Amino acid sequence: MQLNDCINIETKDCSLMQIPSEHLEAIKSFNTNAVAFNCFNFKTIPYTEESTSLLEYDYKNNSWWSSRYIGEANFKYNAQEYKLTIQPRFGELFLFRMFEEIFSIRLTHSTNKITKYNDIQFLIRKVISFIWVQLLANANKHGVPKKNVTRSYQGSKIKGKIDITKTIQSLTKRNLISSSYKEKAVDATISSIILRAYKILKTDYGLDSINLPDNAQDALNDLFAEMKDVNNVNNHQYRNIVYKDIYVSFKPLVDFSWDIIQRKNILNQEKSNKQNKGFSFFIDMAEVWELYLKSLLKRKLQPEGWKQVDVKHFVYNDKFYGRSIIPDIVLLKASQSVVLDAKYKRMYFFGKELDRTDFFQIHTYSGYYSINSNLIAAGLLYPITSKSDSIKLLSHHSKGLFGETASSTNFIVDGIDISFLNEDSISHDEKIVLMKEKETQFIDRLALTLKGTIN
Template identity: 30%
Template structure:
């Protein structure tokens, strides 16, 4: 078994120490791989390899735009393990977290940050900006990180959607009573009520909750209940689902019927589309987990945390700067039929107010402010650097429409932020535009809990927002 964290870069996997030493190192450092020399092997797995390997491999993306999802994930590295000349194993991982099996080798990739920061990002993804909202419970550290994310999204979205009740559709309900409900059912009346015995067969069109949706939701909730994840926030919903479920087996056909229900076309019930999507992942993920003791060679469940970080930063900026338009536009380059090299570029975050523009790309990568001289290429990836400059140049070349005020890369920091080495006063000798490295400072202890669950993270967010406000106010 290999236990590792995302964005783990070529650190030795020690297979010579005792099991207890390795477990202690993992516990204290959060950056260690555990394995035995019998199972460890050289490998290189990209997202495409993972998806093509087996239909049992599940990948969850936060992006709804298929074009953006494909662009952001193409050829992305999941994990690479290589042997050096001294028979030491070197590991490298990308932006994916979760657990999967690969040709008999179990790989468990966790987040390098705490679950608290994950919860904060997930809240923003669900458009919940309160300072103390948490649905996870206290004993989720051992839960697979990918399942933690899906469970969190499901419970929070179900709680919001249920405020307006469960989806309903009109159904014909048959009655045989002393009173007519709806209209008399002539066929049943002739067959059952002549001679008249005091009761009348009738049929009424009534709105009823959709049983397939109830069954799918209840199945997902029961799976979560069997984990360490808390469902106390939706205990009233569990009670209702339990009382109204059908007790039938929840098959793929049941799930598809629930997801394709016409009732979800009603705007009131449209939030359940997302809830049922998460339920599908939970149920399918549970079916995969049940194969763990079988001889299955490959199965797993992965989540791209880089997507989550991008959505979190985008919504944080949109929330704090309501006067600015915040988007991620698709820009067509050389878009004429004769140009075979036409391309789309998609900046992560473009903020526009009147003609003023700020252009950012989020990068869920390690940032310790290491330069290229002493540490190879350094912490700023060469491709990322040229990419953001391309985005800025596009807007700068449309001077009649835009004035580029700021551009740069936004990271989650693991070292205390230092403005002096991150902010350039000019961009390509243009003193009217600044180039920056910035983001959310996650160095030190972010687990301190004062009045609210996310009190320390709130301070780091506030510092970032204040720096952006300072950039806007500069002339």
């Protein structure tokens, strides 16, 4: 079948899909077979709060909606080739800015080249390559991870400690002394994970087109020089990696590399499954949004004494209705706490726009932290799509939980104003500057609330 015979279905994340009736069964079949493992996770614990379906059917209105994932997949239904493309609804600039913040990288200089391609899968893979390269460069501060290993030696001289048993056995045959000694060698498990990910990125992610920073290239040279063979690493070995303090900067790189390897293994399995053949992985934008906010808050509020923690609390442990609660963002400072939930949803500040489930969920978290600490603030954080200044946004901060003045807990509905991203009159470079200004304004508003100085 020729390329022009392929039927293209394009949409944006979290959007109503316009699908001709003759292709509805194909979409239904695709969504049934597209499962969560096709999603590339940037978090150790994947975002699991809501449905993991790539597409969702609205029974009430008899319509299909894309969910929070972006990506591209080729699939076949009744011998017909299809390509489904889901683009980020807030644009590539916002997507790249979030990645920049999360991974402390700079993609803006390459953005113009990247956006010439319409293939969202190409864009995603290229971004992942940039992230991996930067993580490698950042990690290589004191050389590649090494550890002491014991070597055996046989000869007329002694290296290290003599091995009595082996020496006696050897002397009867070859008249050689057996000894053992310790030396520094690269950590085989860590090195194998990094090098295997590197090879995958070269073949599948376009890493060859990226100029490697000196730190990254030096690390690869050292690893290849000492690792003659790249070993297969199992999950048990990966989970039991111990990082010395001097090499702890390699952990984000190794975790990211491990996820790349697992994605490759899954895609290889899919190739043998005719039903799933052609699937590509997707990125969960709700996960990216959460990580982006956490990075901003950590960078800006940590100097003020606030510590960000990842938590999972169990309630009613001894009851059949026991549950776990996992707030997105928790900040602690002495006995004080702040609990926030990141919501990757449009926010225009209409009366019924704030989802009922989201509203009660954050108040559940608030109740828990009010009992166990001095809860200073709680709230929901959105990409704000209605043009708003800080005065207007501060008006959505309540000085008391449930609107009660007796409460010392502030409740906020806030986020980062990205309404300007769709304005054609603003240049690409101006939008980047504005993006950072809006981030600073958001942090400043939150800081005012934490200090109890809002009007």
